Amino acid sequence: MEPVRKNFESLPDFPFSLTFRDTKTPQNELPNHFHDWYELVYVHSGKGSFFIDRTIYEMRRGDLFIIPGNTIHRAFPDKEEPVTSTALFLNPLLLEQPSLGEPFTYMQCFDQSRKNRVFKTACSAELQIDIENLLNHIEAELRLQKLGYRHAVLLNTQRLLLEINRDRNHGKQQKGHSSFKGPNWVRDILLYIDNHFTEDIGLSSLCTIASVSPAHFSRVFKQLTGMNVTRFINVKRIVYAKELLLETEENVGTVSTNCGFESLPHFHQVFKKIVGVTPNQFRKQE
Structure with a gap:
């Protein structure tokens, strides 16, 4: 089967998509795919393996995968304990902002993943709580669509990426070579x-x-x-x-x-x- 180029249905002014707490099975998981958008995958429960670029990772509760655009990937859920995960997709244009006089961008974690070819982060307990709370807020805003909900989604996404970048900046990311699953x-x-x-x-x-x-x-x-x-x-x-x-x-x-x-x-x-x-x-x- 050829790799699939995943397409997104979104408004041009709001290039964002969320697949919330989706339980993966071998039957409903996408084949190998890639896309221009950037993706975060957070594992809530279950186990499996995740092929990204050139590495096969284990998937466990609390794992975070940071996938830059045009990176081929595919998840392989465990048959007995399938993975339940949330996937957040965004176009980098959504997060363009002035530098405010400091060398920081929300996309730093993606840039680091691409540069180092390490796509998995083992989250600290504090970061897991932050991620789950912020994903819950984003899902509620998208579902309820109150006044300014897109702005709220953007603000929560910025806070999510800020916390991820701070956590990674403290040297807590897992080394890619120790994560490989396979011969x-x-x-x-x-x-x-x-x-x-x-x-x-x-x-x-x-x-x-x-x-x-x-x-x-x-x-x-x-x-x-x-x-x-x-x-x-x-x-x-x-x-x-x-x-x-x-x-x-x-x-x-x-x-x-x-x-x-x-x-x-x-x-x-x-x-x-x-x-x-x-x-x-x-x-x-x-």
Whole structure:
């Protein structure tokens, strides 16, 4: 199954969405997906695993996952004790604000997650209480829609991100390498792909590096990440292609080559299948 590009139904002036206390099951959980919006996932109860970018994390009560835009991810709820979680989605434009003379932005926690490639935070008891209270306030405002409810949602979201940033700034975030859930060879292969996805790599060469058979590699990789290795590499390439299309003036052919695609038609085909538009259309609409 190809990764899904999640879309949101929201008003242009209020790019925000909340999925409150949703109990995940293997049947109703989204397949691998990514989106431009930024996402917080807080675990209220249950257990499972969460594949984000290149790491497989355990999910437990009190865990917080901080997921920047265009980061591929998928949750795998436990069959016996499925996860109940709240997911908060927002467009960064919602939180643009003046600096007020200090080096702080509400998006710092997302920037740190992207830079350090660590997406899980083990919350302190105090932060868990703050998060649950603020999420309750946000849900009530969205449900009751009293006068100024969008402003109230924004204020509570700002306070939520402020508390998360303060907690992380005190060095309480969990290290990513100690969170990995799965065989060491899978961890090593995910790191290898992350460093070499623009090169000519495939199942055969990766099996040699991992010292496992193709059948075993394919079964375990898909079980832990939700997709086969070819699709995973393609998604990595397309996310990188989006960055190049937005941040450089390179033509589409050069972007295709720099991302590791053998031909321009294949790049167009894969890009449109994952993003929903052609590379040129994506560049123009952004």
